[in-house]
Amino acid sequence: MNAWRAVAGRPLGAICLAWLGLVVLACAGADLIAPHHPQEQDLSSVYSGPTWAHWLGTDQLGRDILSRVLHGGRVSLLVVGQALAAYLVLGCAAGVLAGYRRGLLDRVVLRLGDLALSMPAVVILLVVLAIFPHDESAAMITLGALSAAGLARVVRASTVAVREEPFVAAARVAGLSTFRILGRHVLPSVIGPVISLVALVAGSALLVEASLGFLGLGVQPPEPSWGGLIAEASQAIYRQPWLLVPSGGVVALTAVACAVLGDVLRDATDDRTSREPLSWRRMRTQVTRRPGEPPDEAAVLSVRGLSVRLADGTALVDDVAFDVHPGTALGLVGESGCGKTMTVSAVLRLLPPGAVVEAAEVRFAGQDLLSLDERGMSRVRGGGIGYIAQDPVASLDPLFTVGDQLTEAVRHHNRGATRAEVRRRVVDLLEAVHLPDPPGVMAEYPHQLSGGMAQRVAIARALAGEPRVLIADEPTTALDVTVQAEILDLLRELRDRTGMALILVTHDWGVVADTCDTAVVMYAGQVVEQTSVQRVFEAPRHPYTEALLAADPNAAVPGTRLPVLPGSVPAPGHWPDGCRFAPRCAFATAECAGPVAMTAEPMRGSYRCVHPRHGTTTGARR
Structure with missing residues (x-):
């Protein structure tokens, strides 16, 4: 039935x-x-x-x-x-x-x-x-x-x-x-x-x-x-x-x-669609406007109190807040399973079936995204907020050439453009991401591309709508060091040239150090520290941030044992009460068993800890 x-x-x-x-x-x-x-x-x-x-x-x-x-x-x-x-x-x-x-x-x-x-x-x-x-x-x-x-x-x-x-x-x-x-x-x-x-x-x-x-x-x-x-x-x-x-x-x-x-x-x-389809109207009735800090009017994207829960009440993301300003880059950092990808997916409303959203504010370029219906949100995706998937090859349809897929994206965002104008725009996009021989690349299928080329094509497609915010989910994963540097240079160049904002989802501190202005550290679905990149490397306040930096292989001293963070991120539904990092923290006390709120420090950022760190980390430097 x-x-x-x-x-x-x-x-x-x-x-x-x-x-x-x-x-x-x-x-x-x-x-x-x-x-x-x-x-x-x-x-x-x-x-x-x-x-x-x-x-x-x-x-x-x-x-x-x-x-x-x-x-x-x-x-x-x-x-x-x-x-x-x-x-x-x-x-x-x-x-x-x-x-x-x-x-x-x-x-x-x-x-x-x-x-x-x-x-x-x-x-x-x-x-x-x-x-x-x-x-x-x-x-x-x-x-x-x-x-x-x-x-x-x-x-x-x-x-x-x-x-x-x-x-x-x-x-x-x-x-x-x-x-x-x-x-x-x-x-x-x-x-x-x-x-x-x-x-x-x-x-x-x-x-x-x-x-x-x-x-x-x-x-x-x-x-x-x-x-x-x-x-x-x-x-x-x-x-x-x-x-x-x-x-x-x-x-x-x-x-x-x-x-x-x-x-x-x-x-x-079908198993993927026989469940109740994800309806933003249905989700919209479950969004709560919690009182709290108002959105930053100067930010191109301002998020307050963002949570994602399954239909059974299991939390995947809990009370996330951040701001992204034009021309800046924000890095979402943390181990796998911390909720980084789920957070940006909630902003774009690209959630798995059965997931619902609660939020105080999600505001983009002055628009309240929580009040938009699906048609309005579809205009924001790509045209206002671009997205680069974690696996660029998998995000490209193997049945169509690069040219076909870029043409489709350009036509969607430039309705009424002639065929010649669309082709010229596709060539411009491929040139903008520094791909040689754009006509030749347009004729190739995804399986014929190297990892670096596929990542550049994915970036070109994300730029087809001239977004004001570009979200890149692990943009350098599975790429060799040389190609990683080229992709990061390309993202910085695009940001500087177009003035768009970047959100980089990563677990690589090198990417954060090279590209980002602000670091948002997440653990078990929560933001545990948010501050400038310079300060996060010089004086991290949360023990989890300090432990991640200390375990960065790039910062290891030759001949010494690399510190290892024991345990793993708890799965949703199994998060401990109080501080979620406490079971793995060397500084945990009985005080950590109760609720821990974010503590804001003027001009320094904020952190979620009752035992903040005060020393200078030995981790990577910018």
Whole structure:
């Protein structure tokens, strides 16, 4: 039911469901709603177009086309239903049994499936109709049986995966019978791809049935069927072309509706989208405006009290605040799992399904981002705030060339630009990121690029909308030292030339020292220290910052043991009460067990600690 509700909530899905429901109900109730008997003749109105007496016109004998379409649909839809029944029963039964039992049964089902898929379906249907003349039921059941081989393969693959799940093992341990396990635990888990395939096959079966009727191999006149009506319309194509519109139109629209519905059902039942979709309107109702420090009006991006939580209340990011000013760079620093990427994703509203946001303020260039709907936010992404993903190659579509992907981004942000203007802009972007031979790079696919080239292409795409803030998530990861330096030089050059602000998500202190003006250190979803880069290297206040700097290999003294920070970042939902760094901190006391608020120092920044450090670190220097 959740899948059907998801389908009905999508415009295309709702339209297709409405059309199919209307057609099925109208044909099922043809005896009640048809204005005339399908065989009733009106020789005074032969080949008439639509009139008040005959809404869809009449045929060569003056029979009402609307009535014949409704009664003919009852015949056509019935045999299509028979084909689907054979398809479902045989495909699901064979696939589930083969995937669950494996062994000899699995091999037999696969071989039989190969045999069925190799048979020419049209030839088989003609043989069946030669044995059972004009018996559409026999032909359509045969079609369903032949098509079931494809469904069996899909169901088998899904069943093989489901049978290894712990809940299936638990059902076996509980002593449930095989058929009960299959019906109650396995089938519901594989039903998603099944219902989408059924919709697609329904459209194909309808076209086959119409083809049989058109060729005169199905229901014989004067009994109406959709295929027979198309055949009659084709014979009068020069005298009354209108006849083909209602007869062919209803078949075409119904087949298209089935195909589109299958695609929508596939998306709605996919594991990634079958959950409740992330709706900013839904999230917006859960945003709380907590009293506190107002946003910095001089900042291009000002964030206050930003938190991200899952639907079950598990916090991923907790009360984050920072400001980014034009022409400056801010570094988000911390170990993996500290919430750095989740923080910038929350600003852009690119969160995983089920995540919700609470915030006091998220203000960009004077705009309150919390008040924007999804359409408004889409204008901010790319055009106001650019984003460079952590893995540049994975962020590029392998099916399209670099030129295609940059052209798409440029067109999105420059609607109305001519093809020549778009190409010139793409070349300018590639030149701006210092890629040699822009035309040659445009013709290449992502797999043909080196890591440094892919990172430059990702930067070029992020610059397509001329953003005022550029977020770079680990921009130098997996790059060699020389390329890292080139990328950092490029980012600094772009910042100085365009005046845009940078947010660098990193765990590399060298990147922070070379590029950033402000450092925001995060641990377990919280900001634990925020200060200037110069001060964070000279006199860090939080023990976690001091420990990270001391463990930086670039600052190690040759011949000495590198200090190691014991333990690891606790997972969300397992954060300790009070100071979250306390279990790993050498300076923790009983005072650290209570809530720890941020302490602000004028002209020095802020920190979250009851035992701030006062010495000078031995870590890296700028």
